Amino acid sequence: MKKILITLFVLSVLTSGIFASGQGDEDTQKTYNITAGIGLNDKSAQYESMQYFKELVEKNSEGRITVDLYHSSQLGDDREMMEALQRGEQEMTCPSTAPIVPFIPYYGVFDLPFLFPSNEAADKVLDGKIGQDLLDKLSTIGIKGLVYWENGYRNLTNSVRAVRSPEDVKGMKVRTMENPMHLDAWRAMGANPTPMAFGELFSAMQQGVVDGQENPWGTIYLQNFPEVQGFATDTGHVYSPFVLMMGQKFFDDLPADLQDVVMEAAKASRDKNRTLNRKYNKEYLEKLKDVMTVVELTPEERAAFQNTVRPVYDKYSEVIGQELIESVLSEINNN
Numbered sequence: 001m002k003k004i005l006i007t008l009f010v011l012s013v014l015t016s017g018i019f020a021s022g023q024g025d026e027d028t029q030k031t032y033n034i035t036a037g038i039g040l041n042d043k044s045a046q047y048e049s050m051q052y053f054k055e056l057v058e059k060n061s062e063g064r065i066t067v068d069l070y071h072s073s074q075l076g077d078d079r080e081m082m083e084a085l086q087r088g089e090q091e092m093t094c095p096s097t098a099p100i101v102p103f104i105p106y107y108g109v110f111d112l113p114f115l116f117p118s119n120e121a122a123d124k125v126l127d128g129k130i131g132q133d134l135l136d137k138l139s140t141i142g143i144k145g146l147v148y149w150e151n152g153y154r155n156l157t158n159s160v161r162a163v164r165s166p167e168d169v170k171g172m173k174v175r176t177m178e179n180p181m182h183l184d185a186w187r188a189m190g191a192n193p194t195p196m197a198f199g200e201l202f203s204a205m206q207q208g209v210v211d212g213q214e215n216p217w218g219t220i221y222l223q224n225f226p227e228v229q230g231f232a233t234d235t236g237h238v239y240s241p242f243v244l245m246m247g248q249k250f251f252d253d254l255p256a257d258l259q260d261v262v263m264e265a266a267k268a269s270r271d272k273n274r275t276l277n278r279k280y281n282k283e284y285l286e287k288l289k290d291v292m293t294v295v296e297l298t299p300e301e302r303a304a305f306q307n308t309v310r311p312v313y314d315k316y317s318e319v320i321g322q323e324l325i326e327s328v329l330s331e332i333n334n335n
């Protein structure tokens with residue numbers, strides 16, 4: 001009997017050792033594939049930044065993670081790709097914050113017109129505690145918010161007339177992102193706004209379904225909007241962040257060392273993205289001046305837009321949370 005017990009004990013030690021080493025080996029050999037989709041095309045700073053993220057993750061995981069990239073809304077629009085992350089059918093995407101608002105209303109703080117006075121003020125809020133708390137809130141809807149990238153300051157374009165004041169916008173059919181604050185801001189100016197997914201925008205402008213839209217200069221140029229829009233105005237009415245995000249379950253199932261690889265690549269690609277995006281927005285504004293009528297507002301003219309959309313702050317402060325708005329404003333003013 002004693003011999004049998006000793007034999008069983010020795011066997012249990014050997015097999016657990018084999019399984020244990022086997023499991024360890026299995027973890028280090030297991031590979032993970034990320035399907036990542038974005039809305040902008042393959043000339044955008046956003047796509048170049050995704051390529052950089054891909055290079056870093058594939059190199060630093062020694063090939064244990066591979067990334068397949070899709071651009072130009074091939075996998076769907078911002079909302080659809082977020083829902084695909086929730087269902088585990090896609091691993092990454094990078095929407096503007098505006099389409100996140102129907103999921104998590106707090107994100108509406110970034111849609112407050114004329115909120116951020118500069119890129120630096122935006123970086124400080126987004127990369128600080130306020131921004132991180134909002135990223136963490138994404139876990140309540142099955143998404144891991146990694147970091148913020150930059151879409152940038154949004155400017156109006158249209159096919160009807162040069163716009164220099166809110167009066168010039170009256171009756172204009174302006175496409176907005178799918179978010180009630182954007183609709184209300186353009187209604188306050190007397191426009192006739194239409195919410196629409198980004199992937200449908202070019203053909204809607206081409207067919208005259210909408211007269212205008214608003215986006216950063218790089219997007220306006222690189223998505224060929226001048227082909228269907230003759231006028232632009234540097235309203236700069238909203239600073240749009242992007243959120244680089246991953247399916248929460250996919251992230252949680254990664255071994256700890258690969259989670260670190262993903263986070264480090266996200267942070268490195270954030271810094272590269274901002275530098276590239278700011279370069280492109282500056283460069284492409286100059287190119288747009290050659291192909292569009294670009295109105296550059298005086299401080300007084302810009303103030304007229306700011307005063308017109310002011311009621312949006314009051315209407316949405318309760319939905320977003322007065323405390324959050326005040327903490328963002330005090331963070332900005334402590335710059």
Ligand code: TK8
Nearest residue numbers: 039040078095096177198
């Ligand atoms: C791209 C969108 C776009 C945004 C918009 O996925 O919808 O106008 O500015 O860049 O997020």
